[in-house]
Amino acid sequence: MTRVVFDHATRIYEGMTEPAVDGLDLEIGDGEFLVLVGPSGCGKSTSLRMLAGLEEIDDGRVFIGERDVTDVPPAERDVAMVFQNYALYPHMTVAQNMSYALKIRGVPREQRERRVLESARMLDLEPLLGRKPKALSGGQRQRVAMGRAIVRDPEVFLMDEPLSNLDAKLRVQTRAQISGLTRRLGVTTVYVTHDQIEALTMGDRIAVLDHGHLQQIGTPRDLYAAPANVFVAGFIGSPAMNLLTVEVSEVGIAIGNTSVPLDRETRAAGGKRIVLGIRPEHLRRAADTAPGVRMIVEMVEELGADTYVYGHLDAEGESSPMIARLGGGDVPEVGAAIRLAIDEKRIHLFSEESGERLNGPAVGEPFDPRTLSATA
Numbered sequence: 001m002t003r004v005v006f007d008h009a010t011r012i013y014e015g016m017t018e019p020a021v022d023g024l025d026l027e028i029g030d031g032e033f034l035v036l037v038g039p040s041g042c043g044k045s046t047s048l049r050m051l052a053g054l055e056e057i058d059d060g061r062v063f064i065g066e067r068d069v070t071d072v073p074p075a076e077r078d079v080a081m082v083f084q085n086y087a088l089y090p091h092m093t094v095a096q097n098m099s100y101a102l103k104i105r106g107v108p109r110e111q112r113e114r115r116v117l118e119s120a121r122m123l124d125l126e127p128l129l130g131r132k133p134k135a136l137s138g139g140q141r142q143r144v145a146m147g148r149a150i151v152r153d154p155e156v157f158l159m160d161e162p163l164s165n166l167d168a169k170l171r172v173q174t175r176a177q178i179s180g181l182t183r184r185l186g187v188t189t190v191y192v193t194h195d196q197i198e199a200l201t202m203g204d205r206i207a208v209l210d211h212g213h214l215q216q217i218g219t220p221r222d223l224y225a226a227p228a229n230v231f232v233a234g235f236i237g238s239p240a241m242n243l244l245t246v247e248v249s250e251v252g253i254a255i256g257n258t259s260v261p262l263d264r265e266t267r268a269a270g271g272k273r274i275v276l277g278i279r280p281e282h283l284r285r286a287a288d289t290a291p292g293v294r295m296i297v298e299m300v301e302e303l304g305a306d307t308y309v310y311g312h313l314d315a316e317g318e319s320s321p322m323i324a325r326l327g328g329g330d331v332p333e334v335g336a337a338i339r340l341a342i343d344e345k346r347i348h349l350f351s352e353e354s355g356e357r358l359n360g361p362a363v364g365e366p367f368d369p370r371t372l373s374a375t376a
Contacts, residue, residue, distance in 0.1 A: 002030050002031075002064065002065050002155040002156060002187075003027060003028060003029055003063075003188065004027070004028040004062075004063065004064055004156060004190065005026070005027050005062070006024040006026040006027075006047070006050075006051075006060070006062055007025065007060050007061040007062070007063065008023045008024070008059065008060035008061070009021060009023070009024045009025075009059070009061065009062055010022055010023055010024070010057070010058050010059035011043075011047075011055055011056070011058055012058045018211070018212065019043075019058075019212050020046045020212055021043040021047050021212045022212040022213055023059075023060065023213075024047060024060070024212075024214055026207060026214060028188060028190060030188060031187065031188055032188055032204050033179065033183065033189045033191065033203055034189070034190050034191070034205050034206075034207060035191045035192075035193060035198070035199040035203035035205070035206045035207070036048065036192045036207050037193055037194065037198075037199040037206055037208055037209070037235075038194065038208055038215075039194060039210065040194060041211075042209040042210050042211060042212070043209050043211070043212040043213075044192045044193075044194075044209050045160055045161075045192055046212075047192075047209070048081075048158055048160055048192045049160075050062060051079070051156070051158060051190060052074055052079055052081055053069065053072065053073060053079075054074060057070050064077060064078070064079070064155055064156060065155060077156075078154050078155045078156070079154050079155065079156045079157075079158050080149035080150075080156075080157055080158065081149070081157075081158040082145045082149050082157070082160070083145070083160055083162070084160055084161045084162060084165065085165070086133075086141045086142060086144070086162075086165075087145070088144060088145065088148075089133075090132065091132070092132065093129065093132055094120075094128050094129045094130070094131055094133075094136070094144050095116050095120075095129040095130065097133070097144055097148055098116045098119060098144065098148045098151050099113070099115075099116045099151065101148065101151070102115065102116075102152065112151075115151045115153075116147075118151075119147040119150045120147060122150065123146060123147050123150075123177075123181075124143070125143055128140060138165055138166050138170070139166060139170045139173075142162055142163070142166065142174060143174075143177075146162075146178070146181070150185070155188065156187065156188045156189070156190065157182060157187050157188070157189040157190070158190050159190070159191045159192065160192045161192055161193055162178070163175055163178075163193075163198065164193075164195075175201060175202055178191075178202070179201075179202045191203070196235060196236050196237070196238065197238055199220070199236075200220045200224070203220060204219070205217060205218060206219070206220060206223055206236075208223065208232050210231050210235075215228065215229060216228040216232045226348075226357065226361035227241075227277075227357065228357055229350065229355045229357060230243060230275055230277075231355065233277045237279055239308060239323045240323070241278065241279050241280075241348070242278050242279070242280065242320075242321075242322050242323060243275055243277050243350075244277075244320050244322075245274070245275050245320075245352060246273065246274060246275075246276050247273055248262070248271065248272055250267075252267070253274065255293055255313075255342070256291070256292055256294060256313075257292065258291040258292055258341070258342055258344075259291075260276075260344050260347065262349075266349060266358050266359060269351065269358050270349065270351055270352070270358050271351070271352065271353065273352045274349055274350065274351065274352055275349070275350040275351070275352050275355075276347055276350075277347065277348035278342055278343070278347055278348070279325075280323040280324050280325040281325040282342070282343040282346035282347075283340040283342060284340065284341050285326065285330065285340065286339040286341035287339070288339055290339070290341060291341065292341040293313055293322075293339070293340050293342065294313070294314045294337055294338075294339055295309070295312070295313060295322050295337070295338050295340055296311045296314050296335070296337055297309055297310075297332050297335060297337075298310050298311040298334065300331055300332065302328070303328075305328045306326070306327070306328055307325075307328055307329075307330055307331050308324070308325055308326075309323065309324045309325075309326055309332060309338070311323075311324075314337065322340075324340055347359075
């Protein structure tokens, strides 16, 4: 069984006052596909490189299986890494690139050729085995990098934004291929990306990082239905969740002419003002006299089945940014004022002071990450 454990793992770069990764506690199960996601500089690539042995660990430990590999050289960790730039040898053919690590290990030629051929068949690379990288497309080079990792039969796959150099269409196709391939092989995989759409559609679980700290870990459904704090709420989902700071009364909150009652515990925990979150897809058109909020339209994106409307909330002198996801045939004019009804069962409440979640998971339809693929 190959599980991976970060035990309070910390990395501080020389000359920096704040850790790049600060006390990371994370366990990745045998055969699990875990995605590390977050904005640039959040520590996700550093965490991956700590696991690979390419970065020193200043405090804490890292385990692969039952082995403490904190001080083990990279070559002895039995991991295979797929890099953003593929790192292929330009003077070698595809077959030579794929077999090179096996050759260095002293694997017999006949066994090397068999393993390369098996991997090539798995990735549809057989016709390309005699070509050199310059004769391959970006997608083909990415598959060669995957094949090079597969032939090693490692305990853990490590992938550092392997799709970032591909165009949008090929990225969608390749992420599905990677997901299916790693699950078929049953190898524990740690995948780094800044693209939360990739995270939602590929990961068994997702770990969200910000400024070196683990913000939340859970399934795509967990993070979508119940983000732990304001950062996760604003990062997971595309377009981003609408986050509005509202006043709390003796009974609840009011936004526009919509009132949402809150229980005593939530009111007490939130204080005088709380942050209300509502996803763009949980807003709908409302009649002028019906409960809702008034939105001034600033930009419209027509995406076939969906229309994304960008603007700002116009309520009691406030002007908060707002995004609504409407039906494909519903295209308001720029500059128009529209009324939107809020699905009260789908709201998210956060403390203004700490940013932490105050209410339970949003109630509604089960999250289906495929609904986000149009925006990838």
